[in-house]
Amino acid sequence: MKYDLALVADLCIDLLFAAKVKPVYGQVEQFMDDYRIELGGSASIFASQFTKLGGKAAFLGVYGNDGFGDFLRNRMKELNMDDLFLIQSEVDQTAVGLGLGYYDDRAMLTYKGSMENINSKLVESSAVLHAASHVHINSYYLLEHLQEYWIEKAPVLQRQRKTISLDTNWSLNGDWEKVHDLLPYVDVFLPNEEEAKLISKRDSIDEAGRMLNEICPIVVIKRGADGASVFQDGAVTHFPIPQTLIKGLIIKDTTGAGDNFCSGFIFNWLKKEPIENCVELGLKCGTSSLKEIGGIKGQFVP
Numbered sequence: 398m399k400y401d402l403a404l405v406a407d408l409c410i411d412l413l414f415a416a417k418v419k420p421v422y423g424q425v426e427q428f429m430d431d432y433r434i435e436l437g438g439s440a441s442i443f444a445s446q447f448t449k450l451g452g453k454a455a456f457l458g459v460y461g462n463d464g465f466g467d468f469l470r471n472r473m474k475e476l477n478m479d480d481l482f483l484i485q486s487e488v489d490q491t492a493v494g495l496g497l498g499y500y501d502d503r504a505m506l507t508y509k510g511s512m513e514n515i516n517s518k519l520v521e522s523s524a525v526l527h528a529a530s531h532v533h534i535n536s537y538y539l540l541e542h543l544q545e546y547w548i549e550k551a552p553v554l555q556r557q558r559k560t561i562s563l564d565t566n567w568s569l570n571g572d573w574e575k576v577h578d579l580l581p582y583v584d585v586f587l588p589n590e591e592e593a594k595l596i597s598k599r600d601s602i603d604e605a606g607r608m609l610n611e612i613c614p615i616v617v618i619k620r621g622a623d624g625a626s627v628f629q630d631g632a633v634t635h636f637p638i639p640q641t642l643i644k645g646l647i648i649k650d651t652t653g654a655g656d657n658f659c660s661g662f663i664f665n666w667l668k669k670e671p672i673e674n675c676v677e678l679g680l681k682c683g684t685s686s687l688k689e690i691g692g693i694k695g696q697f698v699p
Contacts, residue, residue, distance in 0.1 A: 400455040400479070400529040401667055402447070404440045405520055405543065407512055407536040408458030409492035410465040411437025413691050415650055419499055431649070435691035436472040437494045439535040439566055442653040442692035445476050446660035446682050449698050452667075455528035457482040459514040461491035466511075476693070482525045486511045498650045498690070507539075517546035526550070531560045531667055534583075535656070537576055538568040544575055551582035560584045562666075564659050565592055573598075585666060586613040587659045593618045602626060606633055617662060617676070619655050619683070625676050636676045642684045653692015658683030661697065 416429040436445065444454040456478060460466035462485055469491065473480050492512040497504045520543070526532055532554055534547055554561060562585040565576055573595045580586065586609060590602055593616075599605040602618055606628035609616045616628040624637040661682030665675040682697045689695030 399453065401452045402531040402533050402663070403455040403525050403529040404444055404457065404533050404535060405515060405525065405540070406440035406444070406456055406458035407438040407492075407515075407539050408441055408460060408469065409437045409494045409507070409510075409512060410468060411435045411494045411496060411652070411691055413496040413498065413650060413652060415498040415690050417500065420497060420504075431690055433690040433694070434468070435693055436469055436476070437691075438492075439539075439564065439653075439656045440533075441473075442656040442686075443533065443535060443564075443660045444478055445693050446657045446686075446696045447664055448476060448478050449696055450661065450664045450678075450682075451699070452664050454479060455482055455525050456480070457484075457515075457520065457523050457525040459484045459486050459489075459511045459519075461486050461489055461511045463491055465491035465493065482523055482528075484514070484519070484523075486514050489513060496650075496652050498652070501648050501651055503651060512540070513542070515540055516542040517550075520546065526554065526559075530558070531562070531663075533659075533663060534561060534563045534579075535566065535659075537563065537565040537579070538570070538572070539566060548578045551579055555582050562587065562659070562663050564588070564656070565596070567592065568595070571595075580609070580612045583613050585615045585617065585663065587617045587619065587655075587662065589619045589655055590621070603633060607631070615666075615672075617679075619658055621654075624680060625658070627672055627676060629672065634672070636673070636680065638680055638684060642680060646684065646687065648687045649695075650690040651687060652690070654683045654686050656692055657686045657696060 597605040610628035662679035685697035
């Protein structure tokens, strides 16, 4: 096949601000330290990093007929990302994500706009899932129109001998249980610590990972500064971040660190590398992106 994996994207423009202050309402004006306008969305960051590693991603996304839409297309070309499956909406404005960074934390506001066009009919008519033998599902909760579709489609993909990885991202509505019916068809599940605990309804990382591993063959829990924990065959292995990656590191922004980790991990997993090699590349990608504002400029380049 022409592509290594396929994604259905939460494509948007990221407007990212870094500051040592938090917003204060009441018409209080404060100064930011830096900002960036960047290609955004979990899938965009994942696919950009995957491309830099040498992979080929079939990327279905919708953008608006506006200046932000033009920016997205041009930026994807600059990043050598495939745009065969990009679709322009003549009705909705391009989706926008506003990120307010505060040291190693951030708050996010999203205008869904053109993202609302992503539905099962569009995915099927695009044939993007036929383009690769692996499907990476991202932003499961954000792309609400696809939740039932993925649950119905996953068994079909499995029968077609396609593999599936899943990064749910955060649930805005707290409806964590909606992913439960999808999990049995997922080969690699990559939640962060809080997502893992909320989805599993367990209080600790170990309990959450073990419970989820009873359903998914490989569960990789992203743990921020503590690295990652892999649950496989009922066993757990903790992987701290190597000192060589964090020595002298100045964190500018955490946007996309988890997406970049997922990209590195899946890139090596598709090459059938040992799990420790998958985690090693994931940590390199996730850590590298912290050096710049946004999830793309600081991405790891081999």
